[in-house]
Amino acid sequence: MSDDDSTSRFDGTEEYYAEYRPDYGERVVRYLEDRFELDESASVLDLGCGTGQLAIPLAARVGEVVGMDPNEEMLREARRKAREAGVENVEWVVGSDADLREGLWSDLGTVRLTTMGRSFHWMQQGATLDCVHRMTEPGGGVATVADTEWLTRGVEDWEAAAYDVADEYLDDLPERTGPVEEYDDPWDELLEARGFADVEVRTLRVEREWTIDEAVGYVFSLSFCSPERFGDEKDAFEADLRERLRERRDERDDRTFSQTAEIDVTSGRA
Numbered sequence: 001m002s003d004d005d006s007t008s009r010f011d012g013t014e015e016y017y018a019e020y021r022p023d024y025g026e027r028v029v030r031y032l033e034d035r036f037e038l039d040e041s042a043s044v045l046d047l048g049c050g051t052g053q054l055a056i057p058l059a060a061r062v063g064e065v066v067g068m069d070p071n072e073e074m075l076r077e078a079r080r081k082a083r084e085a086g087v088e089n090v091e092w093v094v095g096s097d098a099d100l101r102e103g104l105w106s107d108l109g110t111v112r113l114t115t116m117g118r119s120f121h122w123m124q125q126g127a128t129l130d131c132v133h134r135m136t137e138p139g140g141g142v143a144t145v146a147d148t149e150w151l152t153r154g155v156e157d158w159e160a161a162a163y164d165v166a167d168e169y170l171d172d173l174p175e176r177t178g179p180v181e182e183y184d185d186p187w188d189e190l191l192e193a194r195g196f197a198d199v200e201v202r203t204l205r206v207e208r209e210w211t212i213d214e215a216v217g218y219v220f221s222l223s224f225c226s227p228e229r230f231g232d233e234k235d236a237f238e239a240d241l242r243e244r245l246r247e248r249r250d251e252r253d254d255r256t257f258s259q260t261a262e263i264d265v266t267s268g269r270a
């Protein structure tokens with residue numbers, strides 16, 4: 001079974017995640033569709049699916065999606081979002097990368113594509129890629145998808161201001177590094193080392209606008225800023241964060257904060 005960390009890491013974030021973590025957008029889904037010839041005949045495994053940011057839009061393009069995640073509350077939110085979107089061809093399965101390797105993979109049969117959106121960094125990566133390689137039909141592959149996490153890596157002053165407030169409340173906030181080197185996570189090299197061919201890294205830029213409600217909701221969707229981490233101080237933190245963001249907004253006279261997000265898709269063929 002999943003270890004405690006993978007099951008509990010996002011405890012308390014699930015509703016915020018479903019509501020405030022942005023989708024990746026049409027261009028990312030279309031890129032995957034073209035590259036892996038996704039159609040009615042294809043099955044997709046979305047590992048670490050969370051609340052369905054990839055599984056739900058992919059479902060419209062393929063015959064079947066399995067959305068797998070160790071966190072049952074995430075899956076509950078994913079089911080709700082799929083229902084709202086009228087999507088019926090996703091099977092939601094409780095499981096982590098360890099569960100997949102330890103047997104779940106043989107229940108799933110072969111898949112055209114395995115996706116891991118903002119989740120690969122939580123996994124035992126080499127062994128998981130080996131397992132995915134075995135499960136993939138000829139011509140199919142694997143794709144990791146990740147975008148800029150703005151609280152710790154964003155370049156905007158409003159992002160830094162939000163970080164400073166969180167840092168006043170939490171002792172163990174990850175360091176704010178700003179943008180990191182391209183090869184911070186050389187997942188393309190890892191894919192090649194595990195036998196994937198035609199490896200490609202595609203970076204897509206999207207412009208996003210954030211209201212204060214959305215920015216606050218996003219912060220609570222982060223595993224390291226979950227409402228549970230703030231405990232009794234959650235309301236005080238939220239009030240301070242809103243106040244600090246209002247100050248920033250009033251200085252610039254805009255209703256929303258702008259952000260350029262970079263979405264990296266690293267993929268290869270089995």
Ligand SMILES: C[S@@+](CC[C@H](N)C(=O)[O-])C[C@H]1O[C@@H](n2cnc3c(N)ncnc32)[C@H](O)[C@@H]1O
Binds near residue numbers: 005070096
């Ligand atoms: C940041 S969320 C990403 C959700 C969604 N895929 C997306 O793109 O927004 C990370 C997800 O990975 C899941 N997760 C954490 N550890 C995992 C593991 N060892 N194996 C599979 N999923 C894991 C978490 O429960 C969480 O739902």
